[in-house]
Amino acid sequence: MAALGENLTPFGQASQSSKFGGPAKNAIEPPVSNKFDFDKCSHTQIGKTSEWWMFEFSFKSAFVTDITIYYREHFSRRMDGFKLYVSNASIIPPTDHLCYEDPDPGEPNITQTIPCYELGKYVIYYDDKGSTEPTGRVDGPVIELCYVAINDNIAYDGLEWLVPSGSTDAGLANDGIETTCAKPTGHVRFHVDLKEKSIVTGMYIILADGTTTKGYHTVYASNDSNTWNSGTVLYNGTSLPTDIYFDVVFRVLTYVPPVNSPVTEHELCEIGIIVCDDGEFGIGCANKCYCLIATCSKADGICPPGGCEVGFHGKSCNQECNSGTFGQNCKNVCEGCISSMCDRIDGLCYNTSGCEHGYLYDKYCNKTCDDGHFGKNCTGKCSCLTGTCDISTGICGDEFQIGSEQTSNVAAIGGSVAAFIIGVLIIVAVFIFYKRRLIASQDTGKRTTSSDTTTYETRNTNDNSHQNEQQYDDLIKMDPTSLYQDLIPNSASNEYEQIDNSY
Template identity: 45%
Template sequence: MDGFALYVTNTSTIPPDGYLCYEDPDPGLPNITQTIPCNELGKYVIYYNNKGSNDGSSVNGPIVELCYVAINGCQKSRWGSNCEEFCSENCIEQHCYLRNGSCVWGCNTNNCLNDICNTFSGVCTDGCKERLTGNYCNKYNMASDGLVELIPKGSQPGSLANDGNKTSCSKTMGPTVTFQVDLQTKSIVTGVYITFGGIPDKYYNGWLSYLYASNTSISWENGTVLYQGKSLPTEIYFNVVFRYLTYVPPVQDISSELEVCEIGIIGCPPSRYGPICNESCPGNCNGPCDLETGNCVFGCLDGWTGDKCGQECPDGQFGRNCSQFCNGCISNICDHVNGLCDNSTGCNPGYVYGNFCNTTCQAGTYGNDCLETCSVNCFNQTCNKITGECLLGCNSGWLGFNCTQECPNGKFGRNCSEFCKGCISNMCDPVNGLCDNTTAIKPGNEYRNSCNPVSTNKAETDHPVSTQIGLFTGGCLFGSLVTAIVCFLLMRKGQLRKRQGKEKCQLNLFFLQLFKMYTPQGNKPNIQVRFRYQYMGKPTISS
């Protein structure tokens, strides 16, 4: 191993072309076990030796015998015993020492205020340059263009809390203290950085402080609670859409004090996205887009669709989310944004309203430009807006597609569903069923001039006397049953005295007139029945 060298390179070129980590010094032979530190980025670790040996009589080439090799390291931008920590984003090339995470080549001051950063942590010590925030000043700060207000107004103005400078602070004191930032428009916000002065710490004492997001400046308590806790961290992450950010300290009394040195609100203006908001949202987004992907998270403007709203609505559709249809336009083709028909000469049957054709015909009309009138014979004068078909059927006396046909002979009524059975030759008025011949009506009809028979049972029509006897017999049975029930109820109530118990409950039914039949023009018999109920010889009920 005498004279060997150790390289870290990004190529396998021999002789090595890279960083020389170690070279064996002369004189003497090196130890056969070596532990060599080397903090360097590379793809190859190369052991190289071209010295060889010289025994005085001949020169031999180098010989190497490696028994064990271990290369300790981490993937780029990580550090720690198990490579579990990340190097500071502000370290140059995000490269740090594996043991402590400090920047190998120093920190990047490009975005740091006053070009000052901590070489160990990479944090921008004094703050960030314009419109940037975060420990490493690598995120866009929406608070830079916002309005900062301390309530009550303090000795130092609120604008000192969003100037990017951590060394200048806004300060106030009073019985009710509030800190609020107005972003001036609703925006997608993913996090907040807050740097306090020394005042708030002594007021916590286990009390809760709150951070609210709202869309109004006065009702923030009804908004979204972004954080509540006994101490407010310097970094808080979330994903919320709001306009106003409000911080309420944990203690509110006559001596409450608040000092805010810097506020950073991570997000982008509504039309921008990307890590530092250097990308433009798609032009057809309906509101702000996703800060990472640029997708239109609140949908598209009228006439557009897709994740980035770059696609026009399909043929036949238009409007917000392409949810409306060009049904009224000729060929169903219209402007994908406003629904204006491509062919302005007219609309499909059943539609009207100029070049948009987006209004159906009014009740009672149909056809091209709604110039046709539904048939007066349509029930409720309701018809199909396109064809004129009577949707609810026809008025009495009519039938057909649009109710222009009269009922055929022998039928009448709604949709010609009734029959003129009672009229001579079955001929009647198709609307109301009046017989054509008012003096010649079939026997058995209940009403004069009507085609509505009393009964269509042939036996009843042919034997009127049998019908009368049946009615009479039924009446007698019904009267006897009613009398028995009345007597039973009176006895149950104790209204019959014992000395009168043997008296009989007598019923004298007098059929004064069994049949008094008046049958002119074929009318049915008129049956009258009279009866009298008598108790103790005294009539009490008669009918």
């Protein structure tokens, strides 16, 4: 929550306890950022026991509703333990109106808006705790403010008027200066138009000293100034507290002070309305929106046309990108990252060990394989007949294909095996054919030798009968080994001659 008001830093000057490069005035000048530069941020010296940064209003005092601080990025440790004051004196260390003290444990956020609702002339950032660097070096308190905004009356941007109108200026009741007041008399009411329906979480009213508070004070909320008295009654009582809290959606606030007589003077110095800050909506300002062009409606959170900031989508631009998507309106996809997991802002892959198949490796995995390549880091090559193959699997998309190198190698190996088997079968067939011819030839030679031997024996049976008996006796006496050796060469020789003759 924050005030609907004006940044008062243009109406005053800044100072600090010491300077180390960056002067105090850098903190009240653009840009609105945490990025550090000696030309953009304030910086006090190192090694002191306490340090302070102070803003002094150019007028007597202002009612400060909240203060926004942008501290140096990556140095929240130096912000740890700081105190924030709104004071009527420049005494150091400050003694009055402590708005905020950073609690322990843990380091604070480097960007934060701190509500204060205090009247004062000075805003003081004070640090006497100090910090220790990761190297172990103790620096003591150091203040590095890159931007500070000090907001005043929360109804500043609204339209205000008195009914009936008079010589006094109704704008004095919400100019952020408590010492300037609107002073109407008689029966009167104050109106503040917020220009649009907003979720209002509270209000405050400051009356000048001496203004009567007797009688009923009534505060109405409505969406039309013409029907204010039929609106919601936010407060009705005989005493008027400084702060009134509620959660109501409306556009027009109406305050009706007590009336004792037509000449009763009502001196109203400040009337303010506490609403959700830009980018917040819902009860208690608990919801945030991240619209790109302008802030969302504080009533329903709907963003105007123009889209969302990077990393968000939805009507209120408060839904983070789903897994696998990133960028403005979550329109980009990171399908090259492993499991499609990437940063929703810039698409940087969470898993840096590689990319999905079909993508060249880098930190974004957003470059697909060139034509003819596929697989892990695009190391595979495909040779489809026409067109290109699938970058992930290498499968051709055409009906006819040559196939990948892997398929070609398998085919080549299969062809070689088939050729070898056919060659073996041919050799076996030739061998069988040759063997059969050889056996047939041997049978023919044996039949011829047997016929010749029978004829010879028949012709000499009668004439040599006596000689055979003598030869038989001689054979009996012969050495068997010698006889066998003499028979073998003759037999073998005759068989080979018969085979040669047959061919």
